[in-house]
Amino acid sequence: xxxxxxxxxxxxxxxxxxxxxxxxxxxxxxxxxxxxxxxxxxxxxxxxxxxxxxxxxxxxxxxxxxxxxxxxxxxxxxxxxxxxxxxxxxxxxxxxxxxxxxxxxxxxxxxxxx
Amino acid sequence: xxxxxxxxxxxxxxxxxxxxxxxxxxxxxxxxxxxxxxxxxxxxxxxxxxxxxxxxxxxxxxxxxxxxxxxxxxxxxxxxxxxxxxxxxxxxxxxxxxxxxxxxxxxxxxxx
Numbered sequence: 001x002x003x004x005x006x007x008x009x010x011x012x013x014x015x016x017x018x019x020x021x022x023x024x025x026x027x028x029x030x031x032x033x034x035x036x037x038x039x040x041x042x043x044x045x046x047x048x049x050x051x052x053x054x055x056x057x058x059x060x061x062x063x064x065x066x067x068x069x070x071x072x073x074x075x076x077x078x079x080x081x082x083x084x085x086x087x088x089x090x091x092x093x094x095x096x097x098x099x100x101x102x103x104x105x106x107x108x109x110x111x112x113x114x
Numbered sequence: 115x116x117x118x119x120x121x122x123x124x125x126x127x128x129x130x131x132x133x134x135x136x137x138x139x140x141x142x143x144x145x146x147x148x149x150x151x152x153x154x155x156x157x158x159x160x161x162x163x164x165x166x167x168x169x170x171x172x173x174x175x176x177x178x179x180x181x182x183x184x185x186x187x188x189x190x191x192x193x194x195x196x197x198x199x200x201x202x203x204x205x206x207x208x209x210x211x212x213x214x215x216x217x218x219x220x221x222x223x224x225x226x
Binding site: 031032034042043044045046049089093094099100101102104105106107 | 118144145146147149154155156157159162164170172204206208210211212213214215216217218219220
């Protein structure tokens with residue numbers, strides 16, 4: 001069945017370091033792909049998305065490119081800030097979207113030190 | 115601009131008690147879902163609905179009931195709380211089958 005695998009953390013970086021969080025997926029067809037962020041004590045917010053192969057989603061300095069040849073959607077940021085400390089989730093639609101909900105990776109906790 | 119509203123934010127239950135977690139959305143979304151979040155497990159789907167009057171089970175439905183009498187509301191009922199149901203619960207809604215989901219702030223439930 002469809003699934004999402006993302007690198008497990010925690011990841012600890014110094015401010016202004018480069019961030020990569022790996023995400024690979026298994027799915028039928030070419031689903032939309034999402035990155036969500038969860039700040040401490042809050043719900044999940046959509047960070048960025050890509051709806052088709054080779055699309056690049058971007059927001060708040062974060063980027064991810066939909067690569068169908070490697071079935072990947074890695075999250076990157078060139079210079080992290082303390083305020084980026086959060087848990088990041090990669091996700092795709094359940095069963096091709098038939099149910100209107102998402103399959104999530106297990107999440108990667110990022111801590112950024114000043 | 116309320117979005118998805120969950121109540122309560124925190125709850126402590128004794129084993130065997132029942133309760134209802136409330137979820138309401140004001141975006142006229144057809145699709146709504148309940149997830150639970152546990153450490154190291156990510157989010158797992160409990161139940162979902164594709165429209166008023168239509169619900170179905172997700173990955174971990176045992177011990178939970180849902181109903182969808184209106185487009186706006188999607189309550190989750192715990193029938194007889196167990197310590198294994200200690201978790202953070204999130205309600206989400208979506209406007210399309212493969213679209214992004216909008217989440218509530220969550221309910222942190224502890225069963226003692």
